[in-house]
Amino acid sequence: GNSVTQMEGPVTLSEEAFLTINCTYTATGYPSLFWYVQYPGEGLQLLLKATKADDKGSNKGFEATYRKETTSFHLEKGSVQVSDSAVYFCALSDGGGSEKLVFGKGTKLTVNP
Amino acid sequence: AAGVIQSPRHLIKEKRETATLKCYPIPRHDTVYWYQQGPGQDPQFLISFYEKMQSDKGSIPDRFSAQQFSDYHSELNMSSLELGDSALYFCASSFSTGTISYEQYFGPGTRLTVT
Numbered sequence: 001g002n003s004v005t006q007m008e009g010p011v012t013l014s015e016e017a018f019l020t021i022n023c024t025y026t027a028t029g030y031p032s033l034f035w036y037v038q039y040p041g042e043g044l045q046l047l048l049k050a051t052k053a054d055d056k057g058s059n060k061g062f063e064a065t066y067r068k069e070t071t072s073f074h075l076e077k078g079s080v081q082v083s084d085s086a087v088y089f090c091a092l093s094d095g096g097g098s099e100k101l102v103f104g105k106g107t108k109l110t111v112n113p
Numbered sequence: 114a115a116g117v118i119q120s121p122r123h124l125i126k127e128k129r130e131t132a133t134l135k136c137y138p139i140p141r142h143d144t145v146y147w148y149q150q151g152p153g154q155d156p157q158f159l160i161s162f163y164e165k166m167q168s169d170k171g172s173i174p175d176r177f178s179a180q181q182f183s184d185y186h187s188e189l190n191m192s193s194l195e196l197g198d199s200a201l202y203f204c205a206s207s208f209s210t211g212t213i214s215y216e217q218y219f220g221p222g223t224r225l226t227v228t
Binding site (some may be wrong): 042044045046049089099100101102104105 | 144146148154156161171203207209220221
């Protein structure tokens, strides 16, 4: 079945550091890929998405590129802020009429001032 | 902008009791999804509905049932509650053309505690 593998956390960075959270996937067909963010005590918010190979999703300084050849969708940000502290989930939907999301285990990011 | 509404936000039940969680999707969204997130876990898909019909089913226990009503809101009914059912339950909604579903928007979740 479809699956998503994220780098283990937690990740602790200083403000203005570069962030990479690795995400790889296994899927049949051509899934859509997503990054969701969950702030403490809150629900899931869509951060960015990509629906086909070589698409780049971006939002709030975060970017991720859909790499079919490496089945990856790594999340990057050039300069993190304290307010970016949250749990980040990589997810895919396999389409084909079944759009349920399959999530990775999540990566907790803490940014220190 | 209107978001997905879930009620109640918090619910405390005892073992073997029943619980009903409600979800009101974003206006004009016709598809609803339910997910369960255990402590420190990733969300797991339970069930989804498109145009009031069940469209997909995941790891939902037989003790749980759900439906989508004519106004597109959805309810998740949980019976014979167990301690392991304690979790955050998310509802998400999206717009679908039947073959293509657009991105899902999540509600704030209902935190269910079973004692």
